Amino acid sequence: MHIPPYHKKRSWQLVMFGAVIGAIIAYFIIIYMYGAMYEKLLAENIELEAQVAKLQNHNDALLKDNKDLDEKSQEPLTVNAIELNIDGDELRLDRLIKRQLEELIKEEINHVIGQEISVVGKSDQLLIATIENKAFTIDDFTYYFTINRLIIDETIHITLEAKLSN
Structure with a gap:
């Protein structure tokens, strides 16, 4: 086949x-x-x-x-955070400068984080004096602050008024 x-x-x-x-x-x-x-x-x-x-x-x-x-x-309550609000309407501060100023102020009072609220409440005048007596310089401008409102809780709320030095 x-x-x-x-x-x-x-x-x-x-x-x-x-x-x-x-x-x-x-x-x-x-x-x-x-x-x-x-x-x-x-x-x-x-x-x-x-x-x-x-x-x-x-x-x-x-x-x-x-x-x-x-x-x-x-345990007693402690401070966990710091919240700042800067009123600088007459200075017309932009967000970048406000943010830099907030960081400088937070560095200055950062020691209160972790402390008991009762201790911070007793030394509130020291906290106010620390912020108001310090000059903060950014871009050749020196800023001073006046505290309008201070609320001490687990988060410290501070309302500041910015003033430019002469």
């Missing part, structure tokens, strides 16, 4: 070539689809792991906070 030589006929060569090209194209399509699906699942997995880690950290923080709450309820 003799097998006919189909590999020599042009039509069979085109069919075989088309099958090989089709198989290669199908392979690349399947690889692309698999890669896209895997990428989507990997991104979703990373997002879910991040959420789980965030929730675990949140849960640990809440448990620690609950544990420390009993300890802190017996």
